[in-house]
Amino acid sequence: MPELPEVENVRRSLQAAGVEGSKVERVELLRANLRTPFDQRLIAKTHGQRIERVWRRAKFLLFELSKDAWISHLGMTGSWRVEPKRTGVGFAALKHDHIRVHLSSGMVLVYHDPRRFGVFEAHPGKDLVHSKWLRGLGQEPLESWDGESLHASLRHRESVIKSAIMDQKVVVGVGNIYASEALFMAGIRPTRKANRVSREECGRLAQAIRKVLDKAIASGGSTIRDYRQADGQKGEFQEQLLVYGRAGLSCRQCAQPVKQKVIGGRSSFWCATCQR
DNA sequence: CGGTAGACCTGACCGC
């Protein structure tokens, strides 16, 4: 489900719900694992700590606590939802709710994930740079990153450009939807070899990546099926998609039918006229 | 090292 814009909107909606500054009473685990087994002892050690800051690195949500930290990844279908303080009977757990974080304010943060490709891990100490999940990640596209930097990473790449920009070592946050979108915006075919994308084209592509991610963040992300912000709101960027999911429909730029094919195992969309 | 197929998991949808 979630690429950078979706994760960023979850982060903002958690922030808006007042999660930062609240105290963790208890993390209730409704099963033993997601993609990886929970370390119950490490998680229990975070009871009583305050959530100081919720931030994001790549597609990871990071909860910085008083002493330790939690790392959360939403995989394909993960979501966090905020259940407000409730007097009397609480909320019933839904199918696929796996984690309930009880805050002392009475608020409950619920992690829901049907396919369980997500990750939830407590990390001892606040210094997350050594976490195995974050090690080796490339640069944040919305910070100091540009076409030069992209060009340098792609120069010796033999893979196709679409796979390359989805590689989190090259640049983080771009997934299957925004890869197709950015390549369309830059006029580059997804099947082109990465090392055949010129410096100028890398400039346009880096710009396109930044632009599409920015716009998607501003629209609350793309809700294709599961994705929700923590307050339950859907995103709206799916209305503005140029090629993703539009196979056979006419290109918004030239009216030719949009093409679709599996590239690197993922469904990919492009316009053969507008993209070279 | 780089590249790619397969694995992980559930649910929705389509054709028979």
Add this chain to the structure above:
DNA sequence: TGCGGTCAGGTCTACC
């Protein structure tokens, strides 16, 4: 109504 096949926003691993 049921069954089998396909597909889905991500990443790890095994293998060449």
